[in-house]
Amino acid sequence: MIIVRSLSKTFPPDHRVLQRISFQADEGDLIALLGASGSGKTTFFRCLMLKEKWDEGQYIYDGKDITGLNAWEKFQLRKQWVYLEEKPGLNEKKSAVKNVLSALLFKKSWWRFLTNTVSEDDHMEAMDYLDRVGLLDKAHEPVEKLSGGEKQRVAICKALIKGARVIFADEPVSGLDPEAASRVLEDLRTICRKNKILVFCSLHQVELAEKFATRIWGLSGGKLVVDIAGRRLTQREKDLIFK
Numbered sequence: 001m002i003i004v005r006s007l008s009k010t011f012p013p014d015h016r017v018l019q020r021i022s023f024q025a026d027e028g029d030l031i032a033l034l035g036a037s038g039s040g041k042t043t044f045f046r047c048l049m050l051k052e053k054w055d056e057g058q059y060i061y062d063g064k065d066i067t068g069l070n071a072w073e074k075f076q077l078r079k080q081w082v083y084l085e086e087k088p089g090l091n092e093k094k095s096a097v098k099n100v101l102s103a104l105l106f107k108k109s110w111w112r113f114l115t116n117t118v119s120e121d122d123h124m125e126a127m128d129y130l131d132r133v134g135l136l137d138k139a140h141e142p143v144e145k146l147s148g149g150e151k152q153r154v155a156i157c158k159a160l161i162k163g164a165r166v167i168f169a170d171e172p173v174s175g176l177d178p179e180a181a182s183r184v185l186e187d188l189r190t191i192c193r194k195n196k197i198l199v200f201c202s203l204h205q206v207e208l209a210e211k212f213a214t215r216i217w218g219l220s221g222g223k224l225v226v227d228i229a230g231r232r233l234t235q236r237e238k239d240l241i242f243k
């Protein structure tokens, strides 16, 4: 699904954050990206979302070379990509289901857009996604009343209804207790498999990566120093990433 060859990124004047990174990633993968603070995880995601200019490298997406797209083509492509942050950008006053449906704003027909109404099908789809992440009973609660983990799961539903094909989850479970963090990652893993979505997820907790990821990458010194199938990391691998 994604093939990257020799991605490098430098911030002026000469801070080289990513150095000739190459990889292939496929739909259905949940890739946990581990790295010390400042190792370049967010920059890496921003480069893959074409929000940062690359110094060099080739980017193949769905078999098509997208290295040199113009602004309009990038805009079109980004509709398939969703960025999930530590603090999900939800409207706290609106209900969970309304937040999920807000992802359809630009997909609605013009008259639904003007009258701010949703079709029965869209409503059912939003409820279905909330059901999948165990939030059906909270669908009509204002988001401000939900816990951090529940908010993150609403954000996942938003990504799904938008039709995301790639999710970049940037430390989505920072600040959550272990149980809530596990639930969010479990949901990400399930949707990744069922909906054939590719999920990149940066994490600080090695144990969560070991438990939920199908692949674990370690970023250090601007390079992917570890690329393994999801399993327990050896001490040597941990040292390589966090040295």
Ligand SMILES: Nc1ncnc2c1ncn2[C@@H]1O[C@H](COP(=O)(O)OP(=O)(O)OP(=O)(O)O)[C@@H](O)[C@H]1O
Pocket (backbone or CB within 6 Å): 011, 012, 015, 017, 035, 036, 037, 038, 039, 040, 041, 042, 043, 044
């Ligand atoms: N726009 C920018 N201009 C200059 N330097 C930047 C910019 N964005 C990031 N950097 C630098 O690039 C390096 C990597 O930052 P990045 O935020 O990608 O790391 P990270 O691994 O996500 O960190 P954390 O785990 O703390 O969130 C840091 O040294 C940071 O200061």
